[in-house]
Amino acid sequence: MAAPRAPLTLPLTALFAAGFVAPLCVLLMLSLAAGDDGSAGLTLAQYARFLGDRFNLSVLGSTLLLGAEATLVCLLFGFPVAWVCARAGARWQSVLIFLVVLPILTSVVVRTFSWIVILGRQGLLNQILLGLGLIDAPLKLLYSEAGVVLVLAQVQMPLMVLPILTVLSRLDPNLADASRALGAGEWRTLWRVTLPLVMPGIIAGCILSFAASITAFVTQTLIGGARLLYLPLFIYQQAVGANDWPFAAAVSVVFMIAVLLVVVLLNGFGRRYEKHV
Amino acid sequence: MSGQRGHELQLEAITQRFHDFVAVRDINLRIGAGELVALLGPSGCGKSTLLRIISGFMRQTEGRVLFDGEPVDHLSPSRRGVGIVFQNYALFPHLSIRQNIAYGLEVQGVAKAKRDARVDEMLALVHMSEFAGRFPRQLSGGQQQRVALARCLAVDPKILLLDEPFGALDKNLRLDMQIEVKRLQREYGITTVLVTHDQEEALSMADRVAVMSRGRVEQIASPTDIYDRPATLFVNQFVGSTNVLDGTVSTADADGSPVVALAGGRRIRVASDAPLTAGSAVRVSIRPEHLHLHAEAPGADALPGAVQTALPLGALVVYDLALEGGAALKVSVPRQRGEALLPAGAQVWAAPQPSAGYRAFPA
Ligand SMILES: Nc1ncnc2c1ncn2[C@@H]1O[C@H](COP(=O)(O)OP(=O)(O)OP(=O)(O)O)[C@@H](O)[C@H]1O
Ligand SMILES: [Mg+2]
Numbered sequence: 001m002a003a004p005r006a007p008l009t010l011p012l013t014a015l016f017a018a019g020f021v022a023p024l025c026v027l028l029m030l031s032l033a034a035g036d037d038g039s040a041g042l043t044l045a046q047y048a049r050f051l052g053d054r055f056n057l058s059v060l061g062s063t064l065l066l067g068a069e070a071t072l073v074c075l076l077f078g079f080p081v082a083w084v085c086a087r088a089g090a091r092w093q094s095v096l097i098f099l100v101v102l103p104i105l106t107s108v109v110v111r112t113f114s115w116i117v118i119l120g121r122q123g124l125l126n127q128i129l130l131g132l133g134l135i136d137a138p139l140k141l142l143y144s145e146a147g148v149v150l151v152l153a154q155v156q157m158p159l160m161v162l163p164i165l166t167v168l169s170r171l172d173p174n175l176a177d178a179s180r181a182l183g184a185g186e187w188r189t190l191w192r193v194t195l196p197l198v199m200p201g202i203i204a205g206c207i208l209s210f211a212a213s214i215t216a217f218v219t220q221t222l223i224g225g226a227r228l229l230y231l232p233l234f235i236y237q238q239a240v241g242a243n244d245w246p247f248a249a250a251v252s253v254v255f256m257i258a259v260l261l262v263v264v265l266l267n268g269f270g271r272r273y274e275k276h277v
Numbered sequence: 278m279s280g281q282r283g284h285e286l287q288l289e290a291i292t293q294r295f296h297d298f299v300a301v302r303d304i305n306l307r308i309g310a311g312e313l314v315a316l317l318g319p320s321g322c323g324k325s326t327l328l329r330i331i332s333g334f335m336r337q338t339e340g341r342v343l344f345d346g347e348p349v350d351h352l353s354p355s356r357r358g359v360g361i362v363f364q365n366y367a368l369f370p371h372l373s374i375r376q377n378i379a380y381g382l383e384v385q386g387v388a389k390a391k392r393d394a395r396v397d398e399m400l401a402l403v404h405m406s407e408f409a410g411r412f413p414r415q416l417s418g419g420q421q422q423r424v425a426l427a428r429c430l431a432v433d434p435k436i437l438l439l440d441e442p443f444g445a446l447d448k449n450l451r452l453d454m455q456i457e458v459k460r461l462q463r464e465y466g467i468t469t470v471l472v473t474h475d476q477e478e479a480l481s482m483a484d485r486v487a488v489m490s491r492g493r494v495e496q497i498a499s500p501t502d503i504y505d506r507p508a509t510l511f512v513n514q515f516v517g518s519t520n521v522l523d524g525t526v527s528t529a530d531a532d533g534s535p536v537v538a539l540a541g542g543r544r545i546r547v548a549s550d551a552p553l554t555a556g557s558a559v560r561v562s563i564r565p566e567h568l569h570l571h572a573e574a575p576g577a578d579a580l581p582g583a584v585q586t587a588l589p590l591g592a593l594v595v596y597d598l599a600l601e602g603g604a605a606l607k608v609s610v611p612r613q614r615g616e617a618l619l620p621a622g623a624q625v626w627a628a629p630q631p632s633a634g635y636r637a638f639p640a
Pocket of ligand 1: 295298300318319320321322323324325326327474
């Protein structure tokens with residue numbers, strides 16, 4: 001079966017090799033290079049340098065934490081949105097999906113500057129909260145971790161909503177009805193029947209929005225400002241600022257492995273549910 | 278098992294509209310405690326809609342639903358105590374068979390020990406004890422249906438609703454499950470509504486059959502009455518097969534029974550539930566198996582015709598006759614071993630059996 005088709009997949013395989021595998025190999029080699037002088041031989045010195053420094057590790061930690069927080073907020077808002085979407089009529093569904101996908105359709109720069117206008121000290125959100133008398137002094141939203149989490153959650157929303165919506169709309173509506181007829185209320189039905197069955201979609205959504213959040217260079221940098229340092233900016237500084245390419249490469253590899261570990265962990269969690277669907 | 282056996286279900290003037298489309302129109306039904314009533318009707322006649330109204334998943338536009346004389350319209354599905362078996366069974370795929378059956382008991386907060394005992398009892402009842410640890414996708418259709426039934430009965434519902442429960446089963450298994458469901462229903466004395474568009478299933482399982490058409494109940498009666506004394510031409514045609522002949526009411530004969538002149542000119546005596554006015558158009562119906570064939574004119578009410586085709590069906594032969602005036606008439610007669618079929622073109626007389634007769638319905 002596969003043999004006659006192999007030539008057809010060749011261009012794609014070549015593209016994949018050239019665009020993904022090759023740079024990865026270069027990155028790996030670069031990270032293991034002995035030194036700036038280009039002397040031969042491989043060394044783990046760059047890795048030891050990164051992992052041996054508390055500050056470096058704290059940047060990695062805060063990046064992963066940022067991803068977790070953004071993913072959580074995304075899930076908290078995304079699941080209800082997907083749930084409403086799945087239950088809405090055809091016309092409302094397309095309107096809602098359009099609204100959810102909208103952030104992807106706008107330029108990242110425009111989107112980020114709009115958020116700066118909203119979150120700033122004299123921004124829209126603070127004006128409203130002050131006007132309503134909910135706060136006495138403006139909140140520090142811009143250049144704060146909370147602000148970055150909020151913006152990331154909004155931007156990655158489609159990555160969370162779409163996989164959940166896909167699974168939700170494939171779910172047999174009779175299952176929820178059967179649960180209710182057996183005496184379970186809406187919440188218990190959601191918790192005991194809907195949620196476990198939608199878990200594969202939730203996990204796919206979490207993986208996607210996590211991966212997108214921790215690598216969102218522009219949003220992290222513009223909303224977070226100079227004082228909040230996350231790994232993408234850190235790598236950029238090392239490579240372009242300090243011109244220390246081997247170190248930047250090693251940090252990239254560590255970053256990638258950390259992310260892969262999180263993805264594998266989530267996937268393993270998801271596999272427990274997958275077999276039933 | 279609950280002390281009280283069987284609950285009465287009553288539908289009062291139930292109407293359901295979707296925008297300006299009327300899916301269910303002014304339905305009044307009283308289903309006695311422990312009774313099994315089949316809702317029989319063609320696709321789209323409103324059977325499932327009615328079930329959804331009884332179970333509370335849909336709020337009717339008009340009318341009331343009562344259990345034991347108490348209105349339940351304000352109760353959500355989770356509080357009505359209605360058990361439903363869906364056509365696709367809707368077992369929870371992520372729970373084992375045991376967990377599926379325990380689900381309703383758990384929701385009710387039944388203590389673990391009592392719950393386990395009850396689940397074991399239900400598993401035994403539907404002969405599924407050895408499959409307790411399996412998951413739904415590891416079961417056959419018939420087994421899944423048994424579990425669905427057990428899951429439903431475990432919480433002692435007041436009313437059992439079955440929405441085309443046998444539709445997905447093959448023919449042999451279907452018969453087994455029909456017998457099984459009937460046994461459980463009897464054993465529990467649980468008031469049951471069975472939705473089906475299979476007339477055999479309705480006639481064989483139900484105490485009473487409600488024949489529905491376009492949102493209305495055309496007739497509700499015992500299976501034999503539905504078959505023998507259909508109230509409308511629709512019921513007559515939908516349940517069993519029948520011949521329909523056009524005619525006009527002429528004056529009643531000496532003993533008062535109405536007489537119809539058929540299109541071909543023959544005059545026959547008919548029975549009718551509705552009063553017939555002279556000169557009005559009617560449709561006359563008689564089932565193929567209620568007719569006999571005779572070589573000579575047997576007397577009144579006989580119709581002469583020529584054999585067109587003979588369809589031997591084993592123990593029966595169905596003859597297709599052409600009547601004078603061109604109308605077709607099917608006659609189904611028993612066939613003895615070795616008996617020759619009537620040849621095409623043979624002239625015969627068809628007459629109702631003594632116990633049967635022509636029924637007239639307003640056209
Ligand atoms: N939510 C709805 N909105 C609009 N029309 C509906 C809705 N539900 C049902 N209907 C219409 O009401 C009518 C009755 O539907 P119902 O599902 O009760 O039919 P049924 O008798 O169960 O048919 P079947 O044997 O095919 O299951 C159909 O014409 C259907 O199109
Ligand atoms: Mg239906």
